[in-house]
Amino acid sequence: MRYTFLLYTDPADLAHMTPEDWGAEKEVYGAYIGALNAAGVFVDTDWLQPVSTATTLTLKGGTRQVQDGPFADTKETLGGYFVVDVPDLDAAMAWAEKCPAAKTGKVEIRPTAMGEG
Amino acid sequence: MTDAARAADRVARDSYGRLLAFLAARTGDIGLAEDALADAFAKALETWPRDGVPANPDGWLMTVARNRMTDRQRHVARFHSNDEVPDMAAPEDMQTLPDKRLALLMVCAHPAIARDLHTPLMLQTVLGIEARDIARLFMVSPVALTKRLVRAKAKVRDAGIPFAVPDADGLPDRAEAIFEAVYAAHTVDWVAPSDSVGEEALYLADLLVRLLPDMPEALGLAALIAFGHARRHARVRGGVLVPTDAQDVTLWDCDVRAYAGRMLARAFALGAPGRFQIEAAIQQVHMARAETGETDWAALNQLYHALLQSAPSVGAAVAQTVVTGKLHGPSAGLEALDGISAELGADVQSIWAARAEFLAQLRAWDDAAHAYGRAIDLATDVPLIRFLEARKAEVLDRI
Known part of the structure; x- marks a missing residue:
């Protein structure tokens, strides 16, 4: 079953990033x-x-109507996503727990409506 | 790391931690002390190759860092008009410099600092590890962690968290927080089990033993971490996890294991058992297999019983059912497992793994394969997944 992890993080955490900072972020997510x-x-x-x-x-x-900006103005914003294919929510939660974003922000886990991959 | 390299590393770390703790304790400002010490190290790299290494390198670093701190404090004096520039005598050598590392550890694990920052703060301040490298070890955003550490150090300064060691009444609770943070450093090995994390945890545990030589749990923690670290080369082979009772004992590190044994003996001599001592004793029984060729499951049964009394956890409960299975057969193990899964809900990774093992021993191949599959679904540690997949394949071969 497919699940999408919506990663909500504080954009202030990621402001003013140098190329080295991006490299370090990519390494952890990698x-x-x-x-x-x-x-x-x-x-x-x-x-x-x-x-x-x-x-x-x-x-x-x-x-x-076109609005310049996000749908919802919140402190933590949607910064990225993962799609995983695991048997059920318990397995999805086990992986979401390991996501780097879970430690400094929030990870919303949503089953994908199209179901099987 | 060789013993010589480890010794050299320890000396370098000892002096970094001592210098930083001393500088930070005098002003309450960890960030200021870090910057000043970084300047002093940069200056050393510039002048030592040219002029030669001074007779007392630590004293030299201290003097330069202290002067930098004074400069910086004068610079910001209009914002902190009450801060007097501290009076610091230049020490002749590190022996005369008071060791403030315990006070620094108390600050890092202070109850007013977010719990998940205790370990990163210790690694950064006492060992001088960069925030980015700590983030890599903890699998957390390096940029976010760096910012959180800066904010935590500002809080230490602005909220006036004292660089003080509590009296005998307050010490046990505060020490407990430090033990937990060091233990957390030891258990960080997800994704890329790296030797270096183990080295850092062992360094911190050994430092705690030196700072708190009469606390049995400090000794127990050092023993526990060292027993685990001694098995680092045997734990994963070819990307596959190897359970302790199946590990090649010739891959265990004799020196680190001997150290662990000495620490545990010292802890026991103090006569106040605790959770870390019991966990270390469990490791010691497992590793006695190197001499006896077998595992003393009866001793493990008693130790797990004691551990469940003092520090109940799912891991310990499942481990005890495995011991029950070894002593009384897989049916008894399965029955014990049913007991805890009824309590916890069945969908726990370690319970499925243990269940699969018992079912395989009972030759219930279909059920075993299903249980292994579920254990794999819920696992996120890749070497563990590889191990479970191999076991599942063996079981499927029998069907």
Whole structure:
């Protein structure tokens, strides 16, 4: 069964990053991806640009409205995601616990509606 | 790391930790002391190759760092008008410098500091490890950890957390927090079990024994960590986890194991048993197999019983059912396991792994394969997954 981990982190933590900082971040996440791959549960991941780059659009109410910014203005923002293929929620939680974002932010675990991979 | 390299490393670390603890304790400002010491080391790299290493390198570093701190404090004096520039005598050598590392450890594991920062703070201040390297060990965002450590050190300074060792009444609780943080350093081995994490944990535990020589649990913790560290080369072979009772004993580190034995003997002589001593004793019984060729499961049964009384945990409860299985057969083990899974809910990784092992011994191949599968699903440690997959394949061959 597929689960998506939505990684919510404080963007203040990631402000003013040097290329070395990015390298160090990628190394830690790379180790996590490596473990997911070794266990055969990795499907996909990506890292989102900061919410300052977000554009939110709706046609609800009949007119096209475009908002400069994220849908919800919160202290912790959606910074990236992982998709894993594991048997059930207990297994998904075991992996979410190991996600670097869980230690400094929050990881929301959502089963994917399309189900089987 | 060779013994000589380890000794040299220890000397370098001892002097870093002592210098930093002394500088930080005088001002209450860890960040200021770190910056000043970093400047002093940079200056040493610049001048020592040119002018030769001074007769008393630590005294030299201390003098330079102290002067840097004074400069910086004068610079910010208008913001902290009540701070007097501390009066610090230049010590002749490190022996005359008061060892403030216990006070520094008390600050790192202070109840007002977030618990998950205790271990990183210790590694950074006492051992001088960079935040980025600590983040790699803990699998946490390096940038976020760096910021949290900076904020924690600012809190120590601004909230006035004292660099003090509590009196006899307060000491046990505060020491307990330090023990927990050192133990946490020891148990960090997820994803990339690296020798260096073990070395750091062992260094901290050994330092605690030197700072608190009469605390039985400090000795017990040093023994526990050292017994584990002695098996580091035997624990994973070819990427596959090897359980302790199946490890090649010739791969165990004799020196580290002997050290562990000495620490545990000293702890027992003090006559106050505790959780870490019991856990260390369990390791000692396992490792006696190197001489006797067998495992004393009856002794382990008693020790796990004692451990469950003093520090109940799922791991210890499952381990005891494994001992029960060894002593009284897999059916008895399975029955004991049913008891704890009824209490905890069945979906615990270690319970499935133990269940699978018992079912395989009972030749219930289908059930064993299913239990191994579930243990694999819930595992996140890759060498453990490889081990369970190999066991499952063996079981499937029998079907």
